[in-house]
Amino acid sequence: MRTLSMTALLAAGVVVGAIGSPVASAQTACQDLGGVVDADQVCRVHAEGPTYQLDFTFPNDYPDPAPVVAYLTQTRDGFVNVAGMPDSYNLPYELDATGTSYRSGPPDAGTRSLVFTVWQNVGGVQPQTFFQAFNWDVGKKAPITFDTLFKPDSDPLEVIYPEVDRYLQNEYGTVVPASPGAGKDPANYQHFALTDDALIFFFTQGSLLPDSAGPVQASVPRTVVAPMLAL
Numbered sequence: 001m002r003t004l005s006m007t008a009l010l011a012a013g014v015v016v017g018a019i020g021s022p023v024a025s026a027q028t029a030c031q032d033l034g035g036v037v038d039a040d041q042v043c044r045v046h047a048e049g050p051t052y053q054l055d056f057t058f059p060n061d062y063p064d065p066a067p068v069v070a071y072l073t074q075t076r077d078g079f080v081n082v083a084g085m086p087d088s089y090n091l092p093y094e095l096d097a098t099g100t101s102y103r104s105g106p107p108d109a110g111t112r113s114l115v116f117t118v119w120q121n122v123g124g125v126q127p128q129t130f131f132q133a134f135n136w137d138v139g140k141k142a143p144i145t146f147d148t149l150f151k152p153d154s155d156p157l158e159v160i161y162p163e164v165d166r167y168l169q170n171e172y173g174t175v176v177p178a179s180p181g182a183g184k185d186p187a188n189y190q191h192f193a194l195t196d197d198a199l200i201f202f203f204t205q206g207s208l209l210p211d212s213a214g215p216v217q218a219s220v221p222r223t224v225v226a227p228m229l230a231l
Contacts, residue, residue, distance in 0.1 A: 029065035033072055047076070051091045052083035058099025062114045064136045064143060071132060072097060075118070082122055090123035097132075102193040102200070104222075109139040111231065113193035115202055117215070129215040131202035133191035137231065144231075146190050154228040157184045160220055164201060167218040168209075182208055194231075198222050 030037050035045035037060050045056035056072055075097065083093040095118070102113035114134045121127040135144035142148075150156045161183045182188060191202040198219045205215045 029062075029069050030060050032069050033076075045072075047080075048092075049080070049083070051088060052080060052093045052095070054079060054095040054097075056097045056099075058097070058114065058116065059101045062099075062101070062134065062136070063112055063138065063141075064134065067143070068099075068114065068134055071116075071134075079120065079122075088123060093123060094121045094127075095119070100193075102195050104194045104196045105138070107138070111144065111194045112136045112138060115191065115193050117202075128205055130204045131191040131215065131217075133193060133202060135192065135194065144194075146186055146192065149192075149230060150225075150228045151230045156225065156228050157186065157189070159224060159228065160189070160199075160201075163220040163224055164208075164218040167220070168216060171218075172213070172216060194222075196222065199225050 030043035030045070033043070033045045033056065034047065035043045035056065037043050041060050043056070043058055043060040045054075047054050054076060056076075058068070062068055075095070079093065079095045082088065083091070097116045097118045099114050099116045102115065104111045112135070116132040118130040118132060119127055120130075135149075136142075137144050165183060188203060188208045189201055191204070193200045193202070199222055200217060200219050202217045203209065203215065205211055205213075209216060
């Protein structure tokens with residue numbers, strides 16, 4: 001049976017037509033996606049057709065909305081393209097992306113994080129869940145990535161992985177990395193959020209752990225990583 005990853009969905013969108021990065025402001029991001037903002041300043045996007053249904057929900061106040069709009073646009077277009085393929089079956093397909101906000105520090109000099117939990121059912125044996133995180137340095141007015149989060153001379157995963165391993169064992173029972181070295185592979189730590197108390201990592205299904213473990217997250221005390229942070 002067909003099982004498509006989010007990478008495949010995005011690739012489908014690119015094949016049909018390259019998707020540019022729209023220039024969006026916090027006021028127009030939701031409108032650019034065809035959504036509406038409710039009284040709680042939450043953007044809600046709904047679209048459906050004979051072969052699909054999708055819903056996006058996220059706070060409308062993230063300070064760097066352009067990459068968010070670009071990601072959701074590309075994800076939507078790839079999904080719709082796959083749902084419209086002649087060999088698609090077990091229709092309709094479903095896609096849900098729910099964004100959660102995180103903050104750290106004072107409003108004028110802290111950080112903002114927006115993490116999407118993306119759930120998709122595209123006719124496979126079981127639905128798949130992915131994460132996509134966006135992080136912003138409010139004071140510097142610049143995005144934060146895993147590479148820029150830490151000081152250049154630090155080796156963060158030597159500290160982070162034991163904490164993640166301990167957290168996963170406490171929260172999820174005995175777990176093992178999906179492959180040797182996965183626990184210290186930076187590629188598995190790209191989706192994170194910052195709070196005053198923790199650095200939270202989000203692991204897409206089948207990345208750090210075997211696919212059967214599903215999507216997981218791990219919280220590392222901020223005090224543990226504070227000496228290495230470049231913020």
